[in-house]
Amino acid sequence: MGVNKVEAFFSTTLILWLCSLSFHILFNHRTHLLYVLAGSFFYQTANSLIRFFFSKPTDPLFVNTAVSLLHSAVTSTSVIFILSKQWLSNGSSGMFDHSQLVEGTWPWAFEALSFSCGYFAYDQWDMLRFRLYNGWIPSILVHHLVLLICFTLALYRNVTINYLILTLICELHSIFLHVRKVRRMAGVRDAKSSIVKLEWFLNWVTFLVARFASHILITVKLIRDAHKFEKGVELPMALFGMAGMNLLNIGLGIDLLKAFKREKKSQQANHRQHHE
Template identity: 30%
Template sequence: MAYEIMFASFTFFSIMRYLITRFTIPDAVQHKWRWYNVWISWIHALCAGLGCIYCVSIEPTLLNNLQDYDIRFAYNLIEMSTGYFWYDAIDVGVLSGSSLKESLILLCHHFVVILCFTVVVVTGDHVPIAIVCLLVEINSIFLHARQIFRMAKIYDGPFYTVNKIFNIITFFMFRFVSLSWMLRRVILDRSELSIGYFILLVTSFPLMIVINFGLFLQVLAKDVPAFTVLQKLQGSKNQNRKEKDACETLNGHMNGTHQTKPVMKAEVVSKLE
């Protein structure tokens, strides 16, 4: 039954993409493929995010258990999401028209998720781990909504502002706190996991956190004015420092005091750092 649900999910999102292309898109949208892709991602995030909330609400103890979880709905939810990630990997890798270099980070993310979820689907074990991972989709509801707003050139207004606030809050809660907490649980309770799955998790979780950190900085830079001002001040400070160093080097050449030895020492220090 597992593979049937995965195939049905893949087919469902493919049909949804076709239906979305039948609608007229806003004139402000410059990239049609990205518009369609983000809408499909938002639909998946809504289904998976609400599904995770339901699973946690009816069985809160799943957060304290890495192994056993006998609610069929949770298992089916993981199957559905696996089908979606297969769909999106093909959409990004084949239909987007982007080069492999441009889509490499997203494809690596999808590969890791598909691998982790497939182990759960095939073995039927570790369902709680996958559900905690899917809690990320609660944030994706707001993250993808933000992308839709920005592609339509909507950068302010009450809806954008409210979505922006919820996006930042849920980003921190479900992309940093929940993943870090689960990584800690995996390390502490590693005896409950096979050695292969343990290695897969302790390598994939940090990778996800690093990717999310980079994405979080991008969100803050565009949506939080104070963070943007701080970045500009830091950039200006670094630029002034570079200009000062260049002036000192130039003066050293002009005065005949520029020496090779200190420069070589600085290069060695930079390599060590």
């Protein structure tokens, strides 16, 4: 019964989101929002291709993780491209000013955010379809729903686009999260392997720099510039969203540390058995 209620709630919110998006595209002639649908279609196509090229029935979790890895690679590359292009064209002067982050839109930032928004809609549907979640209140589904709401409202109002692009720097760390998951699914678990050691090194570095530190800095910037926001939902939603992200980052850091210790402990146990 609990599972049915979870599916019913999140499926309904996804349908309402799609209806809202379709209304804006069809009746408000916001054709640039088609990039959101293009993103969903792109990642669903990637999902289908991965399934097609496997000769035997494929684990839905493996396919979902592989597509998530693709999204992280595409998004982080897009964010680096956007920031680098802006930096080279206009320099760092004024790049992170409040007006630029809230009211401005860097070249390709709207398209990149739309494409990523489409991914979260696809991923929400894929997880509901194959029940790739746990619990009565699945954190991953709640996370996707919050991102869909925040991203879509920003795209509708064409505000805080650049702020949201900065938050997507964390996808650089997500690459190594998904690589680790795929690696373990493939049965590669030797903690002493050079590849595994490099993966863990990059995992920790990108977690600390691209996820933890960057989100803290964005939160500090929001708080410092709070008085510059006009009355409305932008500041409360931004602060609420960043508070949620920072809490998730702390939880993720704890989970990473536990996983790292487990792999080390497992490797030591295997080493002792080998020498007995």
